Amino acid sequence: MAPYASDDSTTAAEGDDPRDDLRAGRRKAARYVVPVAVVGVAAATIGLVPAIADSGDPDLPEITAQQLIEKIAQSDVQQMSGTFKITTDLGLPDLGGLESSLASGAMGSGSGDGSSADPTAKLTELASGTHTLRVAADGPDRQKLSLLENAAEYSLIHNGKDVWGYDSKSNEVFHGTAEEARGGQEKEDVPATPKDFAEEALKAVDDTTSVTVDGTAQVAGRDAYRLLIKPKQSGTTVGAITVAVDAKTGMPLKFTLTPSSGGAAVVDAGFTQVSFAKPAASTFDFTPPKGAKVTEESELDGAAAEHGSAKSEDELRKELDKELGGLKSGDEHGKAREGGPEVIGEGWNSVAVFDTGGEGVPSGAEAGGDLGGFLDSLGDKVSGKFGSGTVFKTRLINALVTDDGKVYVGAVDKDALVKAANSAK
The missing domain is CATH 3.30.310 (TATA-Binding Protein)
Incomplete structure (x- = not known):
């Protein structure tokens, strides 16, 4: 990641786009094992990360934009847990029943080709509205995300080689194998914290961008610096991106992306509670409940093939990554x-x-x-x-x-x- 010359000027980011290093298997694995991939649902469309609303104004040592960027890059949080909230407002028109019908068709209803526990479809719900999630991580092989809904909960668990999705509302279970998703390749790291998405935002920065430190904030009870990213150009719909960076660990805690047109944030996402203590091992245990319908990933892939899909999901993801990158x-x-x-x-x-x-x-x-x-x-x-x-x-x-x-x-x-x-x- 390229450093910045001063607190109020930037140079073009250097280095290869990390998407170039993602193999097909890694992309498919990342689909399921990323506990905070919820941020990416809205952000991936533009290759940017959203930013912050703050409370409090802690007195912290002065820091330059370059130093804060380096602090993010050096952050290496492996263990954490907390509550995460994301609000997305793209200003899309009300589709009424059409939206529900499309979602139902994508996820299935417990019979036929789909499964309501399939994370591919379930996590697309995060692209609009307000959602609360619980997240936990213990290194690259154990992560958990739980999407809290009205009188129901959806959980996505990665524990070793197993990936589980569970929808309590329908009592359906999705099961995949992380090693198989990697295509038998050597294990690679996948994005596992908001830090990864913040780095993606910084890689989009060039000399058309202003990057500064915009004071301090308190997020989820922790002192943080505010990194402000603003386009210098007119004509863009992006107004500003702010990243709240934990002063101690360097991990991004909260993100907000505001549009140039003003009004509410397009995306406001981040932790309302966070701990960097090691989560209990039982956090990542999962056994399908009695009577639950279990769908294997191979069954869903087979169903897609039977429907004459011209290209596999993995192939489509490759193309999308290449286009957006x-x-x-x-x-x-x-x-x-x-x-x-x-x-x-x-x-x-x-x-x-x-x-x-x-x-x-x-x-x-x-x-x-x-x-x-x-x-x-x-x-x-x-x-x-x-x-x-x-x-x-x-x-x-x-x-x-x-x-x-x-x-x-x-x-x-x-x-x-x-x-x-x-x-x-």
Whole structure:
């Protein structure tokens, strides 16, 4: 990780993108064994980590941004437990029953091909609303995450070679094997604390970014420094990212990402209680309850194959990692990396370009009925040198879909997307 020259100036981050080092098996393992991967659900879309709301103003020794970044990099917390809360507000429209239907179809209902205990689908619930979780970790081989719901609980446990998911509401169990998920490869470390996600945020920093220490805070009863990351460019939807860094351990405790448009945070995530004592070994024990339906990971993979999936989930994840990883590392026009998307612009104004090879999004009139009205409510019609298309907006990520099937996407506003499309080769 590149140091910063001073407390109020930055240089481009150096080093290879860590995604380059992730093998297929590691990606699949990380799906399940990361107790705080909840932060990544919202953050992975832009390769950034969210930041903080503070209480208190502890008196701590002065520290520069460079020193605080190095403190994060040197942090090596292996054992911890606590309560974690995440609120995500992307400003998506109310989908009513459609959202529930899609979630139900993705997870299954206890019969057929799916399982409500499958973590792949279950953790997508964290992409919207407010959720409370309990987390625990004891080194790279023992982690636990519990998602607390109304009169129910979902737990994801990694203990040695076993990965368990349990949905108390449906009394369903998912079982996978970490060694198999790694494809029999030599064991590798996977992200296991908010520190990993904070480092990803810092790797997105370049000379288009201001990085400073913005005072102190108290988070989960612990003294912390506030690291403030702000784009210098206009046109981005990112207003600021703040990371509360534990003054003693260097571990990021809480994160908040605020949009340039103002208002509530897009993501506010972090610990409300935390301990760095070794969790009891029994924390990671799990035995399927009597009468519970147990689904093996191999059964789900087999069901996907029977449905004629053109590409495996792991293959799709590889492609997504490659696409997202190149968003901030490309030239002004050109491929970000071999096999990645074309990238237009730089820094926070980077726009990734995909060619679907097909037609754009149908208009409301073309789609007809409720679907047509829904599509029209989501997008704004735009036109320019590129032709015409529709811009679909959230409070953070926006996308322009042209009528000829090109897609321009980034953490930028509508005008920046149109400008990128007009400048495309």
